[in-house]
Amino acid sequence: MAEDRRVRKTRTAIKSAFIDLLRHKDLDKITVRDITTAADVNRGTFYLHYEDKYLLLSDMENEYFAQLSSTLLTTDDFYVGMDVTEFARLFTEKKLKKVIYHINDNAEFYQTLFRLERRSQLEEKISQLMYDNMSTNLAPNGNIDGIPIDYFHSYVVGALLSFIKYWVQDDLRMPPNELVDNLFKIVFNGPLRLMAKEQFKIDGI
Numbered sequence: 001m002a003e004d005r006r007v008r009k010t011r012t013a014i015k016s017a018f019i020d021l022l023r024h025k026d027l028d029k030i031t032v033r034d035i036t037t038a039a040d041v042n043r044g045t046f047y048l049h050y051e052d053k054y055l056l057l058s059d060m061e062n063e064y065f066a067q068l069s070s071t072l073l074t075t076d077d078f079y080v081g082m083d084v085t086e087f088a089r090l091f092t093e094k095k096l097k098k099v100i101y102h103i104n105d106n107a108e109f110y111q112t113l114f115r116l117e118r119r120s121q122l123e124e125k126i127s128q129l130m131y132d133n134m135s136t137n138l139a140p141n142g143n144i145d146g147i148p149i150d151y152f153h154s155y156v157v158g159a160l161l162s163f164i165k166y167w168v169q170d171d172l173r174m175p176p177n178e179l180v181d182n183l184f185k186i187v188f189n190g191p192l193r194l195m196a197k198e199q200f201k202i203d204g205i
Helices: 002-022 032-039 043-049 053-070 084-105 107-115 122-135 149-169 176-189 191-203
Strands: none
Touching: 002 032, 002 043, 002 053, 002 107, 032 043, 032 053, 053 084, 053 107, 053 122, 084 107, 084 149, 084 176, 107 122, 107 149, 122 149, 149 176, 176 191
């Protein structure tokens, strides 16, 4: 048991040091020596746990992605008997809010990984996770309300990831509850309807 705690402590030190380095240096310019010095471990210890910095990055992505995906797990009867509004609000409360709070609780990690853009596989994993979840709600013809799923997914994942990335990297980011409320409003009503509503206010309609 004591050995397990030491392993966890060592891995945590390495990961924390790596994230801190990524905030200030390009991934390609970070060396194993940089990581071991910052983590206060020797090179042998590092290689005992990770083959190189890229596998370290992959391991961290997988760890946080597993936590993220677990927030979306649901039972088959999650939406049975609900109308559209009830489903949307329950999904927001039981699923979306958990996702946002997970990201907020690990903001430093997501800030850093999102800045890596295509050097990280995290966005692709999130995109695939969303696709898989959407696929469970397909009509018999493979569409969502007549929209081909690939187009539907492309719009939704692009908008949602952009929204979350902006929030995570905003120095003045709003509290998670407020973000969830705003996100629900945009998703449920649609951006065009919301803009039209404001235009009608301006025009006095």
